[in-house]
Amino acid sequence: MSKKSIKSVALILIISFVTSCMTTMTGIAPSSTPITAEDTYTVIGPTVGRAWGLMTFIPIFENDPSLKARDRAIQKAGADALIEVTEDYTMIYLYYIQIYITRVRGTAVKVQRGGAVK
Numbered sequence: 778m779s780k781k782s783i784k785s786v787a788l789i790l791i792i793s794f795v796t797s798c799m800t801t802m803t804g805i806a807p808s809s810t811p812i813t814a815e816d817t818y819t820v821i822g823p824t825v826g827r828a829w830g831l832m833t834f835i836p837i838f839e840n841d842p843s844l845k846a847r848d849r850a851i852q853k854a855g856a857d858a859l860i861e862v863t864e865d866y867t868m869i870y871l872y873y874i875q876i877y878i879t880r881v882r883g884t885a886v887k888v889q890r891g892g893a894v895k
Contacts, residue, residue, distance in 0.1 A: 800867070800868045800870075801865065801866070801867045801868075802865075802866045802867075803863060803864065803865050803866070804863070804864040804866070805862065805863050805864075806862040806863075806864075807860065807861070807862070808858055808859060808860045808861075808862065809847055809851070809858050809859040809860075809862055809883065810857070810858040810888070812858070812860070812888060815890070815891050816888055816889065816890050816891065817888075817889045818857075818858070818860070818886040818887060818888045818889065819886060819887045819889075820860075820884060820885075820886055821854050821855065821856050821884075821885040821886060821887060822854065822884065822885060823882070823883070823884055823885070824850045824851070824853050824854040824856070824859070824882070824883060824884070824885045825850055825853075825880060825881070825882050826845075826846040826847060826848065826849030826850030826851070826852075826853060826880070826881045827846055827849065827878070827879065827880050827881075828842035828843075828845035828846040828849065828878075828879045829842065829876070829877060829878045829879065830842055830876070830877050831874065831875070831876055831877075832874070832875040832876075832877070833873055833874055833875075834873070842866070842877055842878075842879035843864060843866065843879055843881070845879075846864070846879040846880060846881040847859065847862075847864075847881045849881075850881045850882070850883060850885070851885065853885075854885030855885075856885035856886055856887060857886065857887050857888040858885075858886050858888050859881070859883030859884065859885060859886070860883060860884050860886055861883055861884045862881065862882070862883040863881070863882050863883065864879065864880070864881045864882075865879070865880045865882075866878075866879050867879075
């Protein structure tokens, strides 16, 4: 590659990053699975799960980052579910490339179905 073509590629990359767009969304949920009045749960503690991916015309890496991040947070804590869940979802657009980053935070719990005393 000549110096001129390297400079051209570098200029295109710099313009791509300068003209990129970033969007961040946050979601909040009471739990990752329904917990009824008949159920009891034991709190394990706070946990975090992350997932990211890259998309051009087809998804590359993880296809459903919200689900993957939630599952990783639950698995990391050895839990059944999360309560007090928040999700941060960031999309970075660079022309034809999209980078998505998801972080799910919550309190990990072990759920016992039908374990409440009546």
